[in-house]
Amino acid sequence: MSHISPKSTYYTIFGMLMVLTGLTVFAAFHHLGVFNFPVAIGIAITKATLVILFFMHAKYSSRLTKLFVGMSFFFLLILFTLTLTDYLSRGLKTYPGGAAGAGYGVRQAAPAHGAAAGAEHKEGAAEAGH
Amino acid sequence: MSDAAAIPADAHGHGHHHPDLQHHFDTLDQQHEAATLGMWLFLVTEVLFFGGLFMAYLIYRVWYHDAWVAGSRELSIALGGFNTVVLIGSSLTMAMAVRSAQTGYRRATVGWLIGTMVLGLTFLVVKVFEYKDKFDHHHVPGFDFQVDQAHAGIAGPMQIFFSLYFTMTGLHALHMIIGFGLMSVITWMAYKGRFSPQWSTPVEMSGLYWHFVDIVWIFLFPLLYLVDRTGG
Numbered sequence: 001m002s003h004i005s006p007k008s009t010y011y012t013i014f015g016m017l018m019v020l021t022g023l024t025v026f027a028a029f030h031h032l033g034v035f036n037f038p039v040a041i042g043i044a045i046t047k048a049t050l051v052i053l054f055f056m057h058a059k060y061s062s063r064l065t066k067l068f069v070g071m072s073f074f075f076l077l078i079l080f081t082l083t084l085t086d087y088l089s090r091g092l093k094t095y096p097g098g099a100a101g102a103g104y105g106v107r108q109a110a111p112a113h114g115a116a117a118g119a120e121h122k123e124g125a126a127e128a129g130h
Numbered sequence: 131m132s133d134a135a136a137i138p139a140d141a142h143g144h145g146h147h148h149p150d151l152q153h154h155f156d157t158l159d160q161q162h163e164a165a166t167l168g169m170w171l172f173l174v175t176e177v178l179f180f181g182g183l184f185m186a187y188l189i190y191r192v193w194y195h196d197a198w199v200a201g202s203r204e205l206s207i208a209l210g211g212f213n214t215v216v217l218i219g220s221s222l223t224m225a226m227a228v229r230s231a232q233t234g235y236r237r238a239t240v241g242w243l244i245g246t247m248v249l250g251l252t253f254l255v256v257k258v259f260e261y262k263d264k265f266d267h268h269h270v271p272g273f274d275f276q277v278d279q280a281h282a283g284i285a286g287p288m289q290i291f292f293s294l295y296f297t298m299t300g301l302h303a304l305h306m307i308i309g310f311g312l313m314s315v316i317t318w319m320a321y322k323g324r325f326s327p328q329w330s331t332p333v334e335m336s337g338l339y340w341h342f343v344d345i346v347w348i349f350l351f352p353l354l355y356l357v358d359r360t361g362g
């Protein structure tokens with residue numbers, strides 16, 4: 001029959017999830033530059049893994065079930081990777097300055113506001129080279 | 131008479147096997163394995179369903195990072211964090227409910243399930259207050275959407291942020307309401323003594339579903355409330 005974990009396992013995992021939740025909130029109030037996003041995602045993936053392995057008993061499941069669990073994230077990775085390969089590389093060649101403009105290539109008419117100054121600059125440069 | 135003798139004793143056998151073993155399965159173990167696999171297959175489709183929304187989130191975040199920074203600052207970390215603790219707590223009580231059912235403690239199963247439902251309901255009530263706050267501040271896309279003067283230039287992209295906020299948290303809340311319905315039935319079955327150490331599959335499958343809903347929130351909370359707070 002199915003695996004029965006000791007109560008202490010569940011309490012330990014719950015404790016770890018609480019610590020990680022605290023950690024991710026703590027990290028959000030500190031400016032880590034480009035690392036804010038990877039840190040938050042890394043903690044979230046760690047928490048999800050703990051839930052899947054121990055609360056959802058994936059660790060004690062049959063190999064076929066484990067394959068299905070892995071499959072969902074494999075397909076998710078295909079979705080993210082292939083889509084981002086397209087969107088993040090747009091403008092890589094067409095914008096002066098190359099990679100700096102990548103990902104913003106299809107952004108529509110930039111609003112006349114300081115926040116979008118970068119996009120305006122790039123468009124201006126494109127005009128100049130015309 | 132000889133025909134009857136040719137049929138194996140366990141092929142027709144009402145009364146010869148566990149009442150919850152269906153005839154197309156050989157053993158309870160096989161039936162349990164099939165149920166687990168089927169539930170996970172359903173969860174694969176759920177992962178990809180929410181995956182599409184996370185994909186949309188990622189693309190728009192790259193395009194309109196300023197709007198993401200401004201939008202995430204409008205959300206309450208206190209309420210979001212409180213709900214995260216509540217929902218992970220409900221995953222713990224759900225895991226304990228499954229364990230109680232597997233070990234045959236009827237009263238404990240009912241108790242843990244009711245605890246899970248109370249925590250789930252707490253989450254939804256807090257969510258209602260969060261949504262109400264968004265209506266009060268005109269942050270609901272399409273309903274007289276307004277932002278303060280400093281963000282006037284990115285009002286359009288901020289509508290996209292709040293559209294994704296409402297779509298993702300709304301569909302997550304819908305999953306919780308469905309989970310609440312599932313659990314009401316399971317609790318009633320547990321109260322009636324339908325589960326035993328030999329057969330507690332419905333409790334286990336509801337558990338898998340509830341933990342999945344928890345995982346979705348584990349990603350929604352940092353992505354919507356936290357990650358862009360210091361940016362800009």
